[in-house]
Amino acid sequence: MAVLKRVFSLALHYPGRAATSLVMAVICTVLVLVLPTVTQVLVDEVMDKGRRELLFQTASLGIGAILLRQTLFMLRTYGNNALEQRLIHDLRKKLYDKLQRLPIKWFDTNSSGEIMSRVASDVPSTDRVIVETIDQAIPAVLQFLIMAGWMFYNSWELALVTLAPLPIIGLITTIYSKRAEPRWRESSEASAALNALLHDNLAGIRQIKAYTVEPEALDRFDAASRHVGEKHMRVMKGQALVWPGVSLLAESGIILMLACGAWWVLEGKMEKGTPMAFLVAWGFLFDPISRINNLTQLYVSGKVAAKRVFDILDLPDETNLTEGERPAEFKGKVVFENAGFSYDPDSPAVQGVSLIAEPGMTVALVGPTGAGKSTVLNLLTRFYETDQGRILLDDHPIETLSKEWLRDHTGYVTQESFLFNTTLRENLRLAKPDATDDEIWAALDNANAAPFVRDLPEKLDTVAGERGVRFSGGEKQRLSIARALLKNPPLLLLDEATSALDNETERLVQQALENLRADRTSFVIAHRLSTVRKADLICVLQDGKLVECGKHEDLLARGGLYSRLCEASIRE
Numbered sequence: 001m002a003v004l005k006r007v008f009s010l011a012l013h014y015p016g017r018a019a020t021s022l023v024m025a026v027i028c029t030v031l032v033l034v035l036p037t038v039t040q041v042l043v044d045e046v047m048d049k050g051r052r053e054l055l056f057q058t059a060s061l062g063i064g065a066i067l068l069r070q071t072l073f074m075l076r077t078y079g080n081n082a083l084e085q086r087l088i089h090d091l092r093k094k095l096y097d098k099l100q101r102l103p104i105k106w107f108d109t110n111s112s113g114e115i116m117s118r119v120a121s122d123v124p125s126t127d128r129v130i131v132e133t134i135d136q137a138i139p140a141v142l143q144f145l146i147m148a149g150w151m152f153y154n155s156w157e158l159a160l161v162t163l164a165p166l167p168i169i170g171l172i173t174t175i176y177s178k179r180a181e182p183r184w185r186e187s188s189e190a191s192a193a194l195n196a197l198l199h200d201n202l203a204g205i206r207q208i209k210a211y212t213v214e215p216e217a218l219d220r221f222d223a224a225s226r227h228v229g230e231k232h233m234r235v236m237k238g239q240a241l242v243w244p245g246v247s248l249l250a251e252s253g254i255i256l257m258l259a260c261g262a263w264w265v266l267e268g269k270m271e272k273g274t275p276m277a278f279l280v281a282w283g284f285l286f287d288p289i290s291r292i293n294n295l296t297q298l299y300v301s302g303k304v305a306a307k308r309v310f311d312i313l314d315l316p317d318e319t320n321l322t323e324g325e326r327p328a329e330f331k332g333k334v335v336f337e338n339a340g341f342s343y344d345p346d347s348p349a350v351q352g353v354s355l356i357a358e359p360g361m362t363v364a365l366v367g368p369t370g371a372g373k374s375t376v377l378n379l380l381t382r383f384y385e386t387d388q389g390r391i392l393l394d395d396h397p398i399e400t401l402s403k404e405w406l407r408d409h410t411g412y413v414t415q416e417s418f419l420f421n422t423t424l425r426e427n428l429r430l431a432k433p434d435a436t437d438d439e440i441w442a443a444l445d446n447a448n449a450a451p452f453v454r455d456l457p458e459k460l461d462t463v464a465g466e467r468g469v470r471f472s473g474g475e476k477q478r479l480s481i482a483r484a485l486l487k488n489p490p491l492l493l494l495d496e497a498t499s500a501l502d503n504e505t506e507r508l509v510q511q512a513l514e515n516l517r518a519d520r521t522s523f524v525i526a527h528r529l530s531t532v533r534k535a536d537l538i539c540v541l542q543d544g545k546l547v548e549c550g551k552h553e554d555l556l557a558r559g560g561l562y563s564r565l566c567e568a569s570i571r572e
């Protein structure tokens with residue numbers, strides 16, 4: 001119930017629209033009373049008693065009521081759709097805003113496909129609950145009460161007979177809803193898992209083709225898709241049993257009502273028009289009951305979807321995203337004091353790291369794979385927070401700074417140079433939203449990217465394609481270097497790409513990187529000997545620990561891990 005209450009509170013943002021829609025629904029519902037009354041008057045007064053003068057006005061009243069009802073219905077349909085779209089937009093935006101404020105750690109354990117399914121299908125299912133309650137459920141309950149009241153007013157005996165199947169119908173639907181909820185949950189979890197698999201396979205389509213594992217990928221998809229079908233069928237099996245049962249009971253009520261009505265007419269206890277009007281009224285009375293099927297399904301699935309959406313909305317935000325210190329100036333001094341961090345409590349990814357980088361220094365991080373180099377950069381961006389020791393930026397403990405401020409003063413060039421599927425101009429403006437074309441060209445020039453961008457027919461308006469597929473690895477690297485140059489941050493974090501580039505491209509990228517590193521503190525995960533050799537400080541990591549730190553020549557002379565890594569890289 002708490003979940004549904006929270007769903008309905010979303011409608012409070014549009015009280016006017018929701019109330020107008022509800023009032024129209026109520027008027028439509030009240031208008032149904034006209035038709036059985038018109039029938040009763042036509043049979044008893046016009047046909048039986050020959051009161052011709054009532055014929056025209058009664059028929060006109062009936063047609064007028066139908067016309068008004070259908071006009072309101074049209075307005076309601078439009079209004080409800082507009083309300084639904086606004087509600088969906090609001091919740092979708094709120095959910096997306098929340099996703100952007102969640103810590104990176106959360107994304108490590110939640111797949112993109114699953115998250116997309118929450119935004120794309122759970123949000124509309126949640127909002128449908130509100131719209132259908134206003135448009136269907138409340139009018140249905142009202143219509144039922146009005147018709148039942150009308151029946152009791154006209155003949156309480158016949159009303160009791162007509163309503164006799166109701167308690168059993170109520171019992172069946174209550175039991176069904178309770179049982180259906182876990183089945184709906186399983187069904188939507190299976191759909192989300194299918195989405196996750198699809199998303200993963202599409203992102204990895206090159207690997208699937210390159211390793212010719214299309215049949216295996218198809219098998220996995222086939223199994224996941226079947227699983228969705230099976231789970232959905234479990235939901236539908238319950239429905240297939242319940243709803244014909246409900247209709248059977250409801251429809252038997254008509255025969256019972258007509259038979260009793262006929263008996264009482266023969267006994268002279270009732271006029272013929274009463275059972276006839278009850279027959280018309282029966283249609284309106286059981287119309288809401290026939291809608292129980294769709295409504296129960298909607299509530300149960302909506303509740304499951306809403307829970308999945310609220311589960312995300314209730315997660316705590318990344319801490320200190322906007323709050324925290326915002327020093328007026330950042331010179332670029334970085335100090336690690338015994339810093340450590342574990343992704344998983346049992347095995348620290350980095351531990352006891354201590355180093356000092358003075359402003360403008362280039363610090364090269366080297367070490368075998370899995371040694372903890374990327375983790376050091378992750379701690380500097382505060383994608384993850386140290387759980388041991390501390391990091392100081394210009395003597396400010398990093399955790400006291402606003403993350404927004406920190407990230408505004410940091411340039412992060414990742415190994416995979418990610419470009420968004422939009423124009424180059426927009427991709428570069430990520431770094432500086434108000435950058436002019438001249439500034440963008442200057443950054444491209446500095447990154448050795450201007451010549452190939454100038455050769456493109458659409459230049460800065462060229463769309464990069466998904467993940468920047470339109471560009472080669474070397475081009476993408478230079479574009480992301482241009483992006484970092486445009487930002488001009490005092491602290492640069494650089495994960496040098498390991499992908500092999502031809503000599504000329506390598507030279508262009510190296511030169512661009514040198515331009516980028518100039519005059520700022522840089523932490524570089526260095527894979528190239530040229531970068532390492534020129535670094536002011538080389539930090540060698542192994543199993544998460546800083547085992548050596550110094551200048552190239554000193555470390556070589558020491559003959560430790562660094563010299564062995566150098567020898568290995570020269571042999572390659």
Ligand SMILES: Nc1ncnc2c1ncn2[C@@H]1O[C@H](COP(=O)(O)OP(=O)(O)OP(=O)(O)O)[C@@H](O)[C@H]1O
Nearest residue numbers: 108343344349367368369370371372373374375376
């Ligand atoms: N998101 C994560 N969740 C759990 N463990 C992680 C995560 N990222 C890295 N690790 C683990 O932390 C350790 C350090 O990883 P890290 O990526 O920092 O190493 P690296 O030196 O950058 O490696 P490489 O040179 O291969 O990129 C590894 O054991 C790795 O498996």
